[in-house]
Amino acid sequence: MFPAAAEYDIDFTIPSTSINRLLSATPADVNSAAALTFSRNVFIPLTTACRYTCSYCTYYDIPGEATLLSPQEVRHRVQVGADAGCTEALFTFGDRPDDRYEAIHAQLDVWGFDDIIEYLNMCCHIALEEGLLPHSNPGDLTLTEFEQLAPVNASMGVMLETTADVDAHAGTRRKTPGQRLNTIRAAGKAGIPFTTGLLVGIGEEWRDRAESLLAIRELHERYDHIQEVIIQNVVPNERSDFEQPSVSTMRRVVAMARVCLPKSISVQVPPNLSPTRELLDCGVDDLGGVSPVTEDYINPDYAWPALSELTDIASSAGVPLHERLPVYDRYLPKQIRREGFTGHPADGGWLTEYITDAIESDGVHGQRYRSVACRDGPLNTNHSISAGESAD
Numbered sequence: 001m002f003p004a005a006a007e008y009d010i011d012f013t014i015p016s017t018s019i020n021r022l023l024s025a026t027p028a029d030v031n032s033a034a035a036l037t038f039s040r041n042v043f044i045p046l047t048t049a050c051r052y053t054c055s056y057c058t059y060y061d062i063p064g065e066a067t068l069l070s071p072q073e074v075r076h077r078v079q080v081g082a083d084a085g086c087t088e089a090l091f092t093f094g095d096r097p098d099d100r101y102e103a104i105h106a107q108l109d110v111w112g113f114d115d116i117i118e119y120l121n122m123c124c125h126i127a128l129e130e131g132l133l134p135h136s137n138p139g140d141l142t143l144t145e146f147e148q149l150a151p152v153n154a155s156m157g158v159m160l161e162t163t164a165d166v167d168a169h170a171g172t173r174r175k176t177p178g179q180r181l182n183t184i185r186a187a188g189k190a191g192i193p194f195t196t197g198l199l200v201g202i203g204e205e206w207r208d209r210a211e212s213l214l215a216i217r218e219l220h221e222r223y224d225h226i227q228e229v230i231i232q233n234v235v236p237n238e239r240s241d242f243e244q245p246s247v248s249t250m251r252r253v254v255a256m257a258r259v260c261l262p263k264s265i266s267v268q269v270p271p272n273l274s275p276t277r278e279l280l281d282c283g284v285d286d287l288g289g290v291s292p293v294t295e296d297y298i299n300p301d302y303a304w305p306a307l308s309e310l311t312d313i314a315s316s317a318g319v320p321l322h323e324r325l326p327v328y329d330r331y332l333p334k335q336i337r338r339e340g341f342t343g344h345p346a347d348g349g350w351l352t353e354y355i356t357d358a359i360e361s362d363g364v365h366g367q368r369y370r371s372v373a374c375r376d377g378p379l380n381t382n383h384s385i386s387a388g389e390s391a392d
Contacts (some may be wrong), residue, residue, distance in 0.1 A: 002215070003165040004178025010070065010185070014214045021211040025259040027251050033285035036314045037266070037324045040307070041289040042081025042132065043089035044074060046120060047104055055378035066105050071111070074123045075130060082131035082365065083295045087372055088154075088326040089127035091120060092137040114156040117145050118334055128358050131365030135195075135289070140183045146190035151352040154327040155227065157195030158183050164208035164213055168242070181215060186221025193331040193350055197230030197268070200253050201245040209253055213260040220265065224346050228266040228327040231257050235273055247275045251282050258283025264330060264343055270311065280317045287313070289326070322375050325359075329373070336360065338374045 002010060047068040069077075078089050104116070113119040117138065124134040133154040140158065141149075149156065160180045169175040187194045199211050210392065213229075220226040231254050234242045245253075250269075257267045268286040269279050276287070287310055314321035325332075329341045331350040336359055351359075359369045 002163050002177040004176035008178045008182035019210045025256045027255040027282045030258040030283040032281045035320045037322045038287040039289040040086045040090050041090045042086050047092040078127045078130040089132035089134045140179045143186040155193040161199040162184045162204040163212045164204040166203035168202040186232050188225040193227045193327050194225045201234040230268045254282040
């Protein structure tokens, strides 16, 4: 039983036989992907407040120091992103920040919002107005909160990290696997294309890694909503004494993910954190969201690669690089999906009217969305903005 699973009625178990079988997987059991993809985004850290104090995280600020972007700041950032050719607005913040930070809650109240979720909803509307598709990562949510945010998000996500109860999550406000699994399940019930993943090297064992992947697969088999799984290594920083996992460790975990997950789920590694070139033959097919205009606020010491470097990574592997939307092909309506798509479309309607109307609009933004979806553009690394430039 996963820690705190009973509290959230997580009613499945992972058979030991399945775990043992997955533990035997190696890079020799998988093939390199035929192509690599990435999403061009603008990173919008709505607030640096978080109720958790995970020991490896440099993102959160303590009460009294945490920031909250104003609507005007959000609009400016998404305008810069849209002007730079981005298609994704990546909204992120810590779990339930207004529960712990009185100043954050007070500011939201002044602006006329009951909580951070209501504010995020409004910010997603701003992104759509200015020409970006929202992808939100607001931590643990309930089904009701997902249903509130689903109309204005092309996709959403939360990292499972691990099903193990690790010291890295210790403290009076601890993150539990039960909470995370409940969130991933709620996203499936709400019918939201979803991103999740593992954080490797925070004290988990090999068996925990296998169990985590199998738990993700189990939830996907129920709801068909997982579009990508990120395999992310922990990195040293000012708050973390964890060592970065070895290349051999990462190669094995990535291969396990590719063996475990159906082909419809992409396996992603973040190119600013991972030894990406040494992982490509282990089944990686996506390089995640990369911003030409903002830094990685969660890992500020590790700059995004320039878009030209992504092309070089793909070229070194002998495969093409394609830009994608924050929502994957199989979740797009048929009239938007590219003609060359050979995968299995997800049954049902996954995108709301707000999102489909934005993609199908006659304006410049709709044209940009559709050209990316059809792999006709706007990938042009010769004129990309340097990763060192900022939208701040």
